[in-house]
Amino acid sequence: MYLKQIEQLVVLQKVDDEIVLLQDDLKRAPQQITELEKRRQDIEDKAEIVRDKLKYLNDQQKRLDSEIESDSARLKKSKSKMMQVGNQKEYHAMMREMDNLEKQNRGREEEKITVAEELSRQNLELSEVNGLAKELDSELSIARQSLDARLKQAEGRLTELSSRRKDAGQAVPKPILQRYEFIRSRLKNPVIVPVAAGICSGCHIAIPPQAFIELQKGIQILSCPNCQRLIYWSEHIESETPPADDAVAAE
Numbered sequence: 057m058y059l060k061q062i063e064q065l066v067v068l069q070k071v072d073d074e075i076v077l078l079q080d081d082l083k084r085a086p087q088q089i090t091e092l093e094k095r096r097q098d099i100e101d102k103a104e105i106v107r108d109k110l111k112y113l114n115d116q117q118k119r120l121d122s123e124i125e126s127d128s129a130r131l132k133k134s135k136s137k138m139m140q141v142g143n144q145k146e147y148h149a150m151m152r153e154m155d156n157l158e159k160q161n162r163g164r165e166e167e168k169i170t171v172a173e174e175l176s177r178q179n180l181e182l183s184e185v186n187g188l189a190k191e192l193d194s195e196l197s198i199a200r201q202s203l204d205a206r207l208k209q210a211e212g213r214l215t216e217l218s219s220r221r222k223d224a225g226q227a228v229p230k231p232i233l234q235r236y237e238f239i240r241s242r243l244k245n246p247v248i249v250p251v252a253a254g255i256c257s258g259c260h261i262a263i264p265p266q267a268f269i270e271l272q273k274g275i276q277i278l279s280c281p282n283c284q285r286l287i288y289w290s291e292h293i294e295s296e297t298p299p300a301d302d303a304v305a306a307e
């Protein structure tokens with residue numbers, strides 16, 4: 057009788073282990089999408105910055121072109137007027153002005169080269185960013201599809217598990233089942249743990265020798281005096297799953 061109950065509790069524990077894993081997985085799955093979406097947004101922001109730079113550089117280029125053009129026209133006009141200049145003073149003033157115009161346009165030509173270099177750098181950057189965006193888009197669409205599939209699968213498995221849970225629960229007396237559920241609501245998984253060589257595998261603390269003797273008798277379902285988990289002697293049932301690491305209470 058005792059062993060049967062312990063056995064069923066261990067089955068219940070195994071089902072609950074899987075439920076916990078599945079629920080964790082279900083919780084994490086959308087987070088992966090959120091993360092990808094955030095990375096996608098970062099790339100979009102970066103692309104926006106590069107596009108702004110490109111727009112500025114193109115405007116610069118246009119401005120330089122139109123300034124060069126208008127000063128060239130002025131220069132041409134001045135050259136044609138040179139012949140009609142009356143005196144020396146006027147002639148020198150005109151020469152100075154033409155010198156100035158030429159100098160300014162030379163400066164602009166140099167600036168144009170710098171702008172063109174920067175333009176090609178930024179265009180390269182943009183195409184890299186666009187490539188990354190494309191990669192992430194396909195990663196995202198795959199992730200979304202697989203999330204849907206995983207959610208469906210997990211829901212199905214959870215339904216299955218909850219019916220297996222019911223079956224296992226039926227073989228356990230109600231007060232013990234209630235104790236199990238109570239511990240489950242208060243402590244981190246697992247609820248029922250083996251005691252090997254007098255050590256509770258839920259909290260890794262030795263149980264009192266008298267309690268260990270009682271446990272080995274296998275008459276009554278006992279709790280660990282330290283972590284309150286249900287305990288059984290490891291020799292009574294073969295355990296395949298390693299026990300939990302700590303005994304932190306779930307708030």
Ligand SMILES: [Zn+2]
Nearest residue numbers: 256259280283
């Ligand atoms: Zn314990």
